Amino acid sequence: MRAYKPKDNVQAKAYYTDRFYVAPQVPKTSVDEDEVFAADLEAIKAKFEVKDAYIQVEQMVIYINAHDIYGVLELMRDELAYTQLSEMSAIDWLAKDDTFEIFYQMLSMTKRKRIRVKYFIKNGEAVDSVEKLFRSADWSEREMFDMFGIEANNHPFMKRILMPYDWEGYPLLKTYPLEGDEFAAWYEVDKIYGKEARDIIGPELRDTARVDRYDSERFARLGHEVPKGTKITGDEPAVTQSYQEEGGVFLIKKLDKESSVVIDDPQR
Amino acid sequence: MAQVKNRLTPFFENITFDRDDNELILNFGPQHPSAHGQLRLMLHLQQEQIVKAHPDIGYLHRGMEKMAENMIYNEFMPTTDRMDYIASSSNNYGFALAVEKLIGLEVPRRAKVIRMLLLEINRLMSHLFWLATTALDIGAMTVFLFAFREREYLMDIIEGYCGARLTHAAIRIGGVPLDLQDGFLHQLRVFLNKLPQNIKDYEDLLDSNRIWLMRMEEVGVISTEMALSWGCTGPMLRASGVAWDIRKEEPYELYDEVEFDVPFSDKGDNFARYRIYMEEMRQSAKILYQCIEMYEKCEKDGQTDLMAHAPKYISAPKIDIMTQNYSLMQHFVLVTQGMRPPVGEVYVPTESPKGELGFYINSQGGPYPYRLKLRAPSFWHTGILTDLLPGHYIPDVVSIIGTTNIVFGEVDR
Numbered sequence: 292m293r294a295y296k297p298k299d300n301v302q303a304k305a306y307y308t309d310r311f312y313v314a315p316q317v318p319k320t321s322v323d324e325d326e327v328f329a330a331d332l333e334a335i336k337a338k339f340e341v342k343d344a345y346i347q348v349e350q351m352v353i354y355i356n357a358h359d360i361y362g363v364l365e366l367m368r369d370e371l372a373y374t375q376l377s378e379m380s381a382i383d384w385l386a387k388d389d390t391f392e393i394f395y396q397m398l399s400m401t402k403r404k405r406i407r408v409k410y411f412i413k414n415g416e417a418v419d420s421v422e423k424l425f426r427s428a429d430w431s432e433r434e435m436f437d438m439f440g441i442e443a444n445n446h447p448f449m450k451r452i453l454m455p456y457d458w459e460g461y462p463l464l465k466t467y468p469l470e471g472d473e474f475a476a477w478y479e480v481d482k483i484y485g486k487e488a489r490d491i492i493g494p495e496l497r498d499t500a501r502v503d504r505y506d507s508e509r510f511a512r513l514g515h516e517v518p519k520g521t522k523i524t525g526d527e528p529a530v531t532q533s534y535q536e537e538g539g540v541f542l543i544k545k546l547d548k549e550s551s552v553v554i555d556d557p558q559r
Numbered sequence: 560m561a562q563v564k565n566r567l568t569p570f571f572e573n574i575t576f577d578r579d580d581n582e583l584i585l586n587f588g589p590q591h592p593s594a595h596g597q598l599r600l601m602l603h604l605q606q607e608q609i610v611k612a613h614p615d616i617g618y619l620h621r622g623m624e625k626m627a628e629n630m631i632y633n634e635f636m637p638t639t640d641r642m643d644y645i646a647s648s649s650n651n652y653g654f655a656l657a658v659e660k661l662i663g664l665e666v667p668r669r670a671k672v673i674r675m676l677l678l679e680i681n682r683l684m685s686h687l688f689w690l691a692t693t694a695l696d697i698g699a700m701t702v703f704l705f706a707f708r709e710r711e712y713l714m715d716i717i718e719g720y721c722g723a724r725l726t727h728a729a730i731r732i733g734g735v736p737l738d739l740q741d742g743f744l745h746q747l748r749v750f751l752n753k754l755p756q757n758i759k760d761y762e763d764l765l766d767s768n769r770i771w772l773m774r775m776e777e778v779g780v781i782s783t784e785m786a787l788s789w790g791c792t793g794p795m796l797r798a799s800g801v802a803w804d805i806r807k808e809e810p811y812e813l814y815d816e817v818e819f820d821v822p823f824s825d826k827g828d829n830f831a832r833y834r835i836y837m838e839e840m841r842q843s844a845k846i847l848y849q850c851i852e853m854y855e856k857c858e859k860d861g862q863t864d865l866m867a868h869a870p871k872y873i874s875a876p877k878i879d880i881m882t883q884n885y886s887l888m889q890h891f892v893l894v895t896q897g898m899r900p901p902v903g904e905v906y907v908p909t910e911s912p913k914g915e916l917g918f919y920i921n922s923q924g925g926p927y928p929y930r931l932k933l934r935a936p937s938f939w940h941t942g943i944l945t946d947l948l949p950g951h952y953i954p955d956v957v958s959i960i961g962t963t964n965i966v967f968g969e970v971d972r
Contacts, residue, residue: 303629305926307896314924317661317903348660348905374787377908378934382921396906396919396934400803407906427790430942438624453617453971462625469629555742 299386300465319345327402331371339363350405357410361419368424373397376425381439383465389414391441420446438463589618593696593957596967612948614941619971627931631897632658632732640726643969645688646681649911651730657907657918658732661900662872667864669857670734671812676850677729679843684713685912686836693961697774702764709757712750733873734866744851751844758840775830779947779959782827790939793914798832800825805910817849832962872898897926913937913964935969
């Protein structure tokens with residue numbers, strides 16, 4: 292029987308995990324321990340709902356409501372001096388609870404602090420674009436759309452950025468297959484000629500690097516050249532090669548240490 | 560304005576022009592020699608002036624973030640080489656540091672010094688390459704040849720260390736794989752002693768060159784607000800009036816122990832960026848001299864460790880693996896299954912030659928990262944062309960692309 296593979300996450304899996312292994316946690320500390328972060332958090336809490344906040348690896352992480360994102364980032368930029376949006380993207384949790392986690396990595400150059408603002412959206416929901424606040428979000432949101440299919444409302448140009456415009460599927464989803472389709476070689480044949488023509492036509496050649504040794508139309512057959520279009524039988528005589536160096540290639544037959552120079556400085 | 564036939568506008572018998580605004584759309588790239596890789600620009604032109612620019616990227620997209628989700632951590636290291644392939648050790652380092660922060664590892668001092676040596680050599684290589692290609696785009700062939708000659712020496716030194724010239728994979732999670740080879744420091748010193756004169760040569764050729772100044776001064780001006788809004792980092796940001804260098808402001812490794820300056824300018828034009836690259840080369844040389852001293856002190860103090868000691872995550876030294884049973888077992892598990900960092904997430908920025916190179920890793924305790932986001936500086940330095948190019952003329956496009964110093968391995972990932 293074929294082994295069961297979950298369809299909602301087709302990514303590589305650890306082939307062995309100890310039943311009793313409990314993964315350790317990266318320590319989280321309270322926001323109160325850092326004065327700057329504590330003040331920032333108070334300022335945000337005064338206007339918006341903050342669901343969770345902690346410090347992990349020297350950076351504060353806050354969870355907010357999805358509809359607050361524009362307001363929170365505007366507050367952070369204008370009042371808390373977080374002037375740069377370094378990065379934003381999504382994490383796919385569709386297999387767990389049908390949600391995406393969106394994160395925004397903020398940087399304050401005057402305070403030398405970084406905050407990660409996060410929220411969850413349901414599958415199929417759109418996020419609010421922050422492109423009006425940070426131009427860098429223009430391309431980040433396009434990349435997120437390209438990779439996850441999450442659209443941004445009020446974005447000026449919501450199109451794919453890395454993949455071709457006509458691409459189907461969203462590559463960074465956990466459901467996106469890692470391998471190609473093994474039946475793809477027949478699709479064109481079936482569509483144009485019908486399935487019954489499979490035996491006559493054969494599968495489509497999809498390997499662009501394939502070289503047919505009997506093909507004298509498109510390949511030069513180095514060392515066994517024949518006139519174009521000749522039927523290849525396999526016992527063509529080899530063509531003798533000759534080199535440009537008439538007197539032979541210069542070779543050192545015997546190394547004479549006395550008359551040679553050892554270079555130990557490449558910058559001589 | 561309706562088109563009026565005269566002797567200067569061509570007359571086509573069978574073609575009628577629906578648009579009468581003279582706007583021409585020019586496709587620049589993706590195979591243009593000064594597109595620095597695979598950049599396609601769609602430029603809307605009024606005569607020679609650009610009214611709208613639309614950069615199109617993705618021609619070198621290899622899905623590195625997807626690859627990372629399906630590789631054990633050590634396996635991903637050589638892939639990072641292919642991001643900014645002009646200075647590949649800086650990518651290796653960014654990834655290694657992110658995983659080390661996630662695990663909470665402390666790297667031995669000698670490894671730190673070697674890493675800094677490699678990082679600064681990479682910075683020099685990258686800046687020399689930038690100077691060479693930009694000068695060539697502008698038409699200064701001599702500078703190209705000079706700068707490539709110097710870069711060649713550095714590549715030889717790196718080749719001696721790790722065997723590769725371009726894709727180094729010279730840094731491991733937890734330290735470095737090898738000690739410096741014999742002659743490394745000597746060769747580096749010889750190079751560094753020559754470098755000030757070399758830089759002076761480039762400057763003599765360029766600083767007062769009329770063509771260079773015309774193509775550089777007051778061209779491609781990025782205001783501070785625009786640079787911040789577009790997420791510019793590195794020399795792009797420092798040329799626009801923000802003295803922000805992660806090595807200085809959020810020091811990693813031993814950058815808080817070395818002395819160096821952060822050059823910046825408030826001009827924001829191409830020439831300011833050029834000056835900053837030149838000055839940064841001098842600062843890198845200064846750091847390298849100090850690193851050489853630090854390395855010699857490590858040698859004197861007998862600090863020989865190159866990899867962190869953390870049996871759960873890092874393989875033991877080779878001698879232990881070959882002599883001790885338990886180390887061999889650990890090594891076998893780490894190679895076949897991979898290390899399993901704790902559950903959590905981390906975003907670690909480093910100052911790569913191009914700007915802020917960040918690695919966001921979300922680990923769920925498995926041997927593969929659940930999500931890995933690569934924050935490559937060039938991505939936004941390409942995006943800014945949308946707002947930067949309009950108003951400029953066609954020849955400026957080449958010099959602006961040159962000074963943004965974008966590398967497409969990094970933009971497309």
